[in-house]
Amino acid sequence: MSVRTDQYGNVLSTDSAKAAEAYSTGLYRLLAAQADVVAPFEEAIAHDPQFALAHVGLARALQTVNDAEATREAMATAKTLSDPCKMREQSHIHALDLLVSGKTADAYTAIRAHVSEYPRDAMVAQTCSSIFGLIGFSGQPGREAEMLAFNAALLPHYGKDDWWCQSQYAFALCETGNLKEADAYIDRSLALNPDNANGAHIRSHIWYEAGETKTGADYLTEWLKGYDRSAVMHGHLSWHVALWSLEQGDTAQMWQTVDADVAPGAALGLPINVLTDTASILFRAEIAGETVAPERWQQVSAYASRFYPKTSNAFIDMHAALAHAMAGKSEPLQVIIDHPVGPAADLVPDVALACRHIAAQDWAKAAHHLTHCMADHARIGGSRAQRDLLEHALLTCLLRQDRATEARQILALRRPVLAESVAWRNLTSAAV
Ligand SMILES: [Fe+2]
Numbered sequence: 001m002s003v004r005t006d007q008y009g010n011v012l013s014t015d016s017a018k019a020a021e022a023y024s025t026g027l028y029r030l031l032a033a034q035a036d037v038v039a040p041f042e043e044a045i046a047h048d049p050q051f052a053l054a055h056v057g058l059a060r061a062l063q064t065v066n067d068a069e070a071t072r073e074a075m076a077t078a079k080t081l082s083d084p085c086k087m088r089e090q091s092h093i094h095a096l097d098l099l100v101s102g103k104t105a106d107a108y109t110a111i112r113a114h115v116s117e118y119p120r121d122a123m124v125a126q127t128c129s130s131i132f133g134l135i136g137f138s139g140q141p142g143r144e145a146e147m148l149a150f151n152a153a154l155l156p157h158y159g160k161d162d163w164w165c166q167s168q169y170a171f172a173l174c175e176t177g178n179l180k181e182a183d184a185y186i187d188r189s190l191a192l193n194p195d196n197a198n199g200a201h202i203r204s205h206i207w208y209e210a211g212e213t214k215t216g217a218d219y220l221t222e223w224l225k226g227y228d229r230s231a232v233m234h235g236h237l238s239w240h241v242a243l244w245s246l247e248q249g250d251t252a253q254m255w256q257t258v259d260a261d262v263a264p265g266a267a268l269g270l271p272i273n274v275l276t277d278t279a280s281i282l283f284r285a286e287i288a289g290e291t292v293a294p295e296r297w298q299q300v301s302a303y304a305s306r307f308y309p310k311t312s313n314a315f316i317d318m319h320a321a322l323a324h325a326m327a328g329k330s331e332p333l334q335v336i337i338d339h340p341v342g343p344a345a346d347l348v349p350d351v352a353l354a355c356r357h358i359a360a361q362d363w364a365k366a367a368h369h370l371t372h373c374m375a376d377h378a379r380i381g382g383s384r385a386q387r388d389l390l391e392h393a394l395l396t397c398l399l400r401q402d403r404a405t406e407a408r409q410i411l412a413l414r415r416p417v418l419a420e421s422v423a424w425r426n427l428t429s430a431a432v
Contacts, residue, residue, distance in 0.1 A: 008120040008158075012053060013085050019047035019054060026057050027123055030064070031164045033197035035228035037061040052081035053089055056096050057123065063100065064232045066270055075100045088118050095124055099134070108134045119157040122164060129154070129168040130198070131175070132272075137313060137381045139343025144378050148172040163193035171202040174209055175384055182206050195226075197233040204240045208385050211417045217244035235267030239277035243284065243385075247422050251290055254281070263296075264303040271307040272316055275300065276382070279319040280389050282326070287396045288423045294327070301327035311336055314344035314351075315381035321352035322389075325359040344379040347372075351380070351390070358393060367397035374414075391415050392423060399427065 004012045004020035006027055012020050026040035038061045044054035055078035062071040075097050082093045095114045098107035107127075111134065115125045128134045128150055135147045151169040158165035166189040173182035183206055190199045200223045207216030220241050227234060238261035245254035258281055260266055267274045278300045286292045304320035309332075311317050317336050324333040333356060340348035350369040357366035370393055373380070377390050391414060398407040408427055411419055418424060 006123075008122050010088060010118070010121050011086060012051070013089055014044075014048045014051040014054070016044075016048040016051070019044040019051050022047065023051070023054050023057060026054075026061060030057075030060060031122060031126060031198070032193065032195060033201075033231060033233040034195070035231035037064055037232070050081055052078045052085050052093060053123075055081065056093055059100050060096065060123065064270070071100055088121065091117070092121060092124055096127075099127055104134060104137075108138070115154075119154055125154060126164075126168075130171060131381075131383050137315065137342075139314065139345075139379050139381070141376055141379060144172070144175050148176050160188070161192065163189045163196055163199065166192075167196060167199040167202050171198075171205065174202065174206045177209075179206055179210055197227060197231060197237070200227075201233055201237060201240075204237070205383060205385060208240070208243075209417060211420055213244050213247045217241060217248060220244070229261070230268050232269055235262055235269035236273045236277055238262050238267070239273075239281060240385075242281050246281070246285055246288055246290070249422065251285070254285065254290075264299055271303075275304050275307065275316065275323070276319040276386065278303070279323045280386065283322060283389060284392060284423070287392055288421075297323060297326040301329050301332070305329075305332050311339050311341045311348070313342040313381065314340070314348050314379070315386075317348050318351045318355075318380055318389075321348075321355045325352075325355035328359070330356075344381065347377070347380055354393065354397075358397070361400070363397040363400040367394060367401070370394045370397065388415065388418065391418060392421075395424065395427075 004014050004017065006012060006020070007024045012023060014020055022040045022044035026037060026044065029037040029040060038058065041054050041058035041061050044051055045058065048054070055074050059071045059074035059078065062074060078093050079097060082090050085093070091114045095107060095110040098110050111124055111127055114121065115128070119125065130136060135143055135150060140146070151172045154165050155169055166185045170182045170185035170189060173185065186199060186203050186206060189196065190203060193199065200220065204216050204220050220237060224237055224241065238257050242254045242257040242262055245257060258278070262281060263278050264274055282292050282296055282300065301323040304323050308316055308320055317340065321333055321336045333352060336352045337349050350372040354366045354369035357369065370390060373390065374394065377387050380387065395407045395411060398410070404427060411424060411427070
């Protein structure tokens with residue numbers, strides 16, 4: 001009997017060639033953020049119901065479509081089938097079970113140990129490789145450098161022909177400021193697989209960091225034409241397009257994109273993206289001088305209350321706080337101020353209080369609270385582009401207090417790429 005493997009050479013405990021093939025298709029769709037990611041794992045299970053890793057894959061796929069109950073069920077089934085599995089598979093099941101169960105600290109320890117032993121187990125390595133992963137949301141100081149080190153250590157095991165690993169390394173390079181090298185890696189990755197939505201996303205971030213607005217907007221707008229609306233990255237990629245439309249002064253296009261593909265009720269992606277992307281674009285539009293209808297803030301605040309009635313992590317809570325503050329919803333805002341959770345919980349009350357003061361146009365108090373968070377806001381989570389929300393907020397607070405010189409200096413020191421942003425062009429062109 002021949003040995004079945006996934007596309008990375010990991011041995012799979014199944015006698016069914018069709019089950020192994022379907023599993024590899026599912027893994028590909030997960031890594032490339034493609035649509036219809038659940039079906040291949042269901043197909044693998046249909047071919048071999050005893051195939052434990054297919055149930056784990058199904059659990060991970062179900063997470064991407066936000067089906068928590070089915071995720072737990074799939075993982076529970078995987079555990080009942082783990083006994084006859086090889087050691088690599090048992091370790092795989094154990095590590096991802098901890099992740100799916102929300103035991104993130106234990107999951108991180110288990111996953112790092114697993115990846116050290118089995119670096120080409122991409123299904124497991126993927127949980128630490130990107131911004132929305134265990135390192136990205138670790139809340140730890142230096143987590144951007146840690147993500148770079150993690151991905152750099154994977155590279156020799158995947159080689160120059162692997163589009164996935166190279167794209168992940170490119171993102172880590174981008175977020176630590178090495179744009180030239182990031183450029184080379186993402187170009188090579190996209191040449192190998194132009195359909196990788198994570199690759200298109202990372203390509204967009206590198207152009208954002210380089211201030212290449214038109215190039216980025218043209219590329220991503222075109223790329224999105226071939227991407228399924230139901231796929232996990234569609235809403236967030238549309239946020240990038242909306243942001244670039246705002247930058248180019250095309251607010252009609254920006255609102256059209258928001259209403260069609262970003263906002264609650266339109267986007268089909270995960271709640272974390274729908275909430276954070278919508279709150280972010282509304283705020284960034286407002287500080288760029290655009291009128292934002294109060295109903296829009298009401299809508300995103302209600303969405304936050306529905307999907308995150310309790311505090312969850314600093315990144316989500318920061319955006320929920322902004323939405324509640326701008327919508328005038330003091331009760332859910334107070335919950336975030338009083339009950340921050342997670343490893344970056346210490347930063348949340350100041351951010352949330354800043355949101356409250358921004359909404360009340362008390363710019364001095366808002367700036368005071370924001371200043372407490374600026375030294376290491378990477379701990380909050382999210383990409384640099386997403387955390388520019390805080391940079392824009394502080395600059396706004398300073399300008400509204402007629403502190404233009406200070407704002408100009410902070411902009412030049414912290415985020416010079418934003419100097420050409422539509423919100424600050426006049427600031428930087430004015431004489432000091
Ligand atoms: Fe992004």
